[in-house]
Amino acid sequence: MSDTHIDHILRTIWTAREDSHFDIPYIRELANEGELFDQLLAEIENKGMIVIRENEVHFTPQGEYLAEKIIRRHRLSERLFADVFDAAPTTYEQLACSFEHIISPEVTESVCTFLGHPKVCPHNRPIPSGKCCLAYTNEIEPVxxxxxxxxxxxxxxxxxxxxxxxxxxxxxxxxxxxxxxxxxxxxxxxxxxxxxxxxxxxxxxxxxxxxxxxxxxxx
Ligand SMILES: [Zn+2]
Ligand SMILES: [Zn+2]
Structure with a gap:
């Protein structure tokens, strides 16, 4: 299975968790991967990124770490296409889905800095902060x-x-x-x-x- 699909599932699990949903049916629906879903979920579990307990999905520390990075790249990409290129929601969502897999950590930091370290995506969901955001806080709010x-x-x-x-x-x-x-x-x-x-x-x-x-x- 491609990393793109895995990234997508990790991101879906993260988003579901923000809405206090851990159950597989909810995540399956949100992921919209059709028949691939169960296979993907099993693969992610085998890779040690999640544990499944009583039909609920929970991140392992490794999965949590990876998912946070993907969420950050995805939501920053959304902001970039929405704010800078004035893309419509369907367009920026699609673009963000591709962009999130290809931008390097360095580019992610540059995009974040360029956008002024935004705290939320266009859907008002929180963007996990990166090193650049922490440096920025220290830099602009010194006593x-x-x-x-x-x-x-x-x-x-x-x-x-x-x-x-x-x-x-x-x-x-x-x-x-x-x-x-x-x-x-x-x-x-x-x-x-x-x-x-x-x-x-x-x-x-x-x-x-x-x-x-x-x-x-x-x-
Ligand atoms: Zn969003
Ligand atoms: Zn930042």
Whole structure:
């Protein structure tokens, strides 16, 4: 039996489980593999990916691991074809069914990153996260980040500043640009403008990249 069929059954078992169904008749119906189904299920069991107990299907750790990867590839593919190529549901479902078998782990990460690490597929089912998603969370939600990384309109507290532009800093200090003070990012383009108290300041990008801030909760 081809890996494509096995992938499909694993994905079906996963989806059924999300709906709290473990029974074989339900999975058979959902899989829509016709007469092949029982043969496929037996093969998957022989490969040690599932165990069948009292007519219920459960993943082994190995099966769980593989199914999670397939689900991730499938649902990311759906998102890709739905969001980027505006494909209709029948089209993106079909495309995802082929794509899920051919994309490498590297491409999967690239697609995920390209799509902004989506949490759900177009059917609103969860997309298991990958390494890229975890790295992303750590990257965008650090407690302290560069002023250039916070969104326009945000208030932040200056935590520290890198002193590459000593002379300039002295000058900026007079305007209240020093650690502990609150700062609001007014605009990023065409140049950075911040507000400190009553003062509005235009700043060079290089300077802004040396100002580390902690975002403050919205007032
Ligand atoms: Zn989906
Ligand atoms: Zn990701």
């Amino acid at each position: 302290v980040q560069k002023l250039t990384q916070i969104p326009v309109g945000e208030n932040a507290r200056i935590v520290y500043m890198l002193p590459s532009y000593q002379k300039r800093w002295k000058q900026l200090h007079q305007y209240g640009l020093y650690p502990g003070n609150e700062i609001k990012l007014i605009q990023k383009k065409p140049s950075y403008v911040v507000q400190i108290g009553e003062t509005t300041l235009a700043l060079d990008t290089e300077i802004c990249q040396e100002i580390y801030v902690k975002r403050l909760p919205k007032q």
